[in-house]
Amino acid sequence: MNIVGEDDTDIMLDENGQPVADENGDFKTVSGDDCWKQDLRLEALTGEGELFYEDADGDDAYGFGLVDFTHAENDEFTQTEIKQRVSGKLSKREYLDQMKTVQDIRYENGVYIDNVTVQKQNENDEYNMELTTDEVEVENG
Secondary structure (H helix, E strand, O other): OOOOOOOOEEEOEOOOOOEOEOOOOOEOEEEOHHHHHHHHHHHHHOOOOOOOOOOOOHHHOOOOOHHHHOOOOOOHHHHHHHHHHHHHHHOOOOOEOHHHOEEEEEEEOOEEEEEEEEEEOOOOOEEEEEEEOOOEEEEEO
């Protein structure tokens, strides 16, 4: 699997994963920070092994696979597993400063919620994500 980098360009996808057309009917594109943030959002929504062409395992596999925790008991062990899963997936992106990644996990109404803050290497801008077993949101913070 190729990790989307800081300088990559990709087709812009809407919140439903569908390509966005420009005024000429061509595909809009995303690049720079918007590109890797889009990829991060898509990977967070994807389960490990969900892509038919992906054969990697563990942290190298595409997809956070948070659905694995949908019916898990709420305890310290499960929360630690979620933190390690997310941390491992983020570590593939070398442009993110792993030392500045912060996770805050809580459990509400049967759903795990992991508020994640990441920063790029040598930058102060924060990018916030809310990962849940229901949906994912990535925004500038």
